[in-house]
Amino acid sequence: MTHSEVGWGGRRAVFHVLACCGLLAACEIGSEVRPLTAPEPVTAPPAAVVARPPSEAPRPPEPEPVPRRVAPEPTERTRSTQALAGKLGALGAKVDDPCVAPVGTGCARTALASFFESLDSLSAGTASGPTVIEAFGNSLIAGDRIVDILRDDLGAGFGAAGRGVLLVDRMAPYGGRGRTGYSKGGWEPRTLGELRKPPHPFGVTGVYHVATVAKARSRFKLEGEPRGTLWWLDVPHGGALTVLSGDTVLARTEPTGSGESRATRFELPAGTTSVDVVAEAKGAVVQGVVLQHARPGIVLDMLGVPSADASLYARLDDAALRSQLAERDPRLLVFFLGGNESKRLEWKRTDLETLRKDLGALLRRARAAAPGSACLVVGPMDAVRDTKDRGKAFTQRPFLEAVVEAEREVTQAEGCAFFNLYAAMGGKGALSRFHQSGFMHEDLVHPRGRGLDVLGHLVTDALLRAWVETPPASRRVAALSPAAGSPPGSTVEAAP
Incomplete structure (x- = not known):
C-alpha cells in the first residue's frame, strides 16, 4: 500500500462484523446442539413427567444481527490532505480505545462507545438531535484550523448542526x-x-x-x-x-x-x-x-486557549463546568494537551508527577460533569528544543516522549482513549519534514497552512477507523480481536 492510500481516503471503508471469524469478531460461543433421542419406554411413567419430543428440544438463541458501520465517503479535500500526509511521512496511528466494561475474555464497552453510538444514530437516521463534541486544548487548536478539519469532515459525513x-x-x-x-x-x-x-x-x-x-x-x-x-x-x-x-x-x-x-x-x-x-x-x-x-448532526465546540496545559485548566470553575457541560450534553470530550507540558518540563517549571496528577484531575472533573460522554486525549506533536541559531540541526525536546507515555498511562487509567499524534505524524524528525515543506512557523512550535490540515486529518482518520473497526455494543458481549499484521496507517479493505 502506498502512502497516499493510507487512511479512509480513496474508497469507502466498509467493515462487516462476522459471526465468529474475520479481523474483529462479535460472537457468543456455545456448545454444539445435539439431537435428543427418545427415552426408553417405561410401563408407567410418573404422572408429573412428560417426555419432550425431539422437535421441541430447547435451542440456543439465534445471535442478533450486528449493525454494519461504513465510513463516510471522503471529500476531495480529504483525499488531497491524505496524499500530502503520505508525502510527509505522516502515516497515522490507531486510537488506543481501552475496554471499560470487560466481560470474561470479551468487552461490552470501550472508552469511545458512547460517541460511536451517537455516530451510529446519525448514520442510521435515528438521531433526534445533534452530537456535540467539546475540544479543549492549547494553542495547537486555538486558531481553530485543526478542529475545523475534524468538524468539517465529520459534518460532511454525518450532517452539521451549527456552530455551537x-x-x-x-x-x-x-x-x-x-x-x-x-x-x-x-x-x-x-x-x-x-x-x-x-x-x-x-x-x-x-x-x-x-x-x-x-x-x-x-x-x-x-x-x-x-x-x-x-x-x-x-x-x-x-x-x-x-x-x-x-x-x-x-x-x-x-x-x-x-x-x-x-x-x-x-x-x-x-x-x-x-x-x-x-x-x-x-x-x-x-x-x-x-x-x-436542534437537528441531528455534528457540533464541535472549540475551547482551546493559548498557553493552556492540564494544570491551568484547574482554573475552570466547578459550578460553571458542571452547568455548562450539562447544557451542552456532549458525546465526546477531546483534550489536545502535552505541548506546553513538555516545554515546562524542559524549563524545569514542572515535573512528570505533577503532569500526571493534574491531567487525571482534569479528566475526572470533566467526566463527572458530562457522565454520558466519551473522552479522548490527543498527545503532543513532534517538538524540538528552543534554539536561537536556526542553522543548527534540530534536537528533539528531551521530555517529549516521556510526556506521551505519561499521558497514555493516565488517560487509560481514567477510562479514556488516547491518540498518539507524535507517532501519527511520523515520530522523531517529523517536525523537520514539516518545516522543510514550509508547514511550520518560524517559532518551530506552531504548524501553519496545510500542515494544520494534515494534523486535523490524522485525528479524524483515526476516529473514523476506530468507529468502523470496533464491534457495536449490544446485549451480547463483543469479543474484540485487533487485526493481525495491520500497520498503524492501514485501513479496513473496502467492499467491492
Whole structure:
C-alpha cells in the first residue's frame, strides 16, 4: 500500500462484523446442539413427567444481527490532505480505545462507545438531535484550523448542526473571527493561560470578555438557528447585558452581583439574520454565546486557549463546568494537551508527577460533569528544543516522549482513549519534514497552512477507523480481536 492510500481516503471503508471469524469478531460461543433421542419406554411413567419430543428440544438463541458501520465517503479535500500526509511521512496511528466494561475474555464497552453510538444514530437516521463534541486544548487548536478539519469532515459525513459555542470577541487583537462575534472594540479578553490568575473564574471556554465601555457591542450573523444562550458572569457592579435583533429586545440579564456563572436563553424569530449582545455598562462579563440547530448532526465546540496545559485548566470553575457541560450534553470530550507540558518540563517549571496528577484531575472533573460522554486525549506533536541559531540541526525536546507515555498511562487509567499524534505524524524528525515543506512557523512550535490540515486529518482518520473497526455494543458481549499484521496507517479493505 502506498502512502497516499493510507487512511479512509480513496474508497469507502466498509467493515462487516462476522459471526465468529474475520479481523474483529462479535460472537457468543456455545456448545454444539445435539439431537435428543427418545427415552426408553417405561410401563408407567410418573404422572408429573412428560417426555419432550425431539422437535421441541430447547435451542440456543439465534445471535442478533450486528449493525454494519461504513465510513463516510471522503471529500476531495480529504483525499488531497491524505496524499500530502503520505508525502510527509505522516502515516497515522490507531486510537488506543481501552475496554471499560470487560466481560470474561470479551468487552461490552470501550472508552469511545458512547460517541460511536451517537455516530451510529446519525448514520442510521435515528438521531433526534445533534452530537456535540467539546475540544479543549492549547494553542495547537486555538486558531481553530485543526478542529475545523475534524468538524468539517465529520459534518460532511454525518450532517452539521451549527456552530455551537462562540466568543463575543477574539482572544487577541489578531486572528480570524470564524468562532467569534463581530465587534469594533470595547471588550477585554482574559484567559486561563495568563501567567497570573485573572480576577474572575472561567467557564468551559477558558475565556471571558469584560466590557471596557458602556454599550460595548458584538454582532453574530445567524444561519437559521432557532434559539441561543448567553453565558455570562454575574460580577458585582457589572451591569446588565441585552440581546437584540434590530430594535427588538430578545433577552436581558438580571444581575445580582453573586459572582456566579449564569445562562440566559433566547428565542430567535424566523427570518432573523443577526443578533447583537450589548453591555449596558462598563464591567459586564461575557463567557460565550451558544448558537446551534436542534437537528441531528455534528457540533464541535472549540475551547482551546493559548498557553493552556492540564494544570491551568484547574482554573475552570466547578459550578460553571458542571452547568455548562450539562447544557451542552456532549458525546465526546477531546483534550489536545502535552505541548506546553513538555516545554515546562524542559524549563524545569514542572515535573512528570505533577503532569500526571493534574491531567487525571482534569479528566475526572470533566467526566463527572458530562457522565454520558466519551473522552479522548490527543498527545503532543513532534517538538524540538528552543534554539536561537536556526542553522543548527534540530534536537528533539528531551521530555517529549516521556510526556506521551505519561499521558497514555493516565488517560487509560481514567477510562479514556488516547491518540498518539507524535507517532501519527511520523515520530522523531517529523517536525523537520514539516518545516522543510514550509508547514511550520518560524517559532518551530506552531504548524501553519496545510500542515494544520494534515494534523486535523490524522485525528479524524483515526476516529473514523476506530468507529468502523470496533464491534457495536449490544446485549451480547463483543469479543474484540485487533487485526493481525495491520500497520498503524492501514485501513479496513473496502467492499467491492
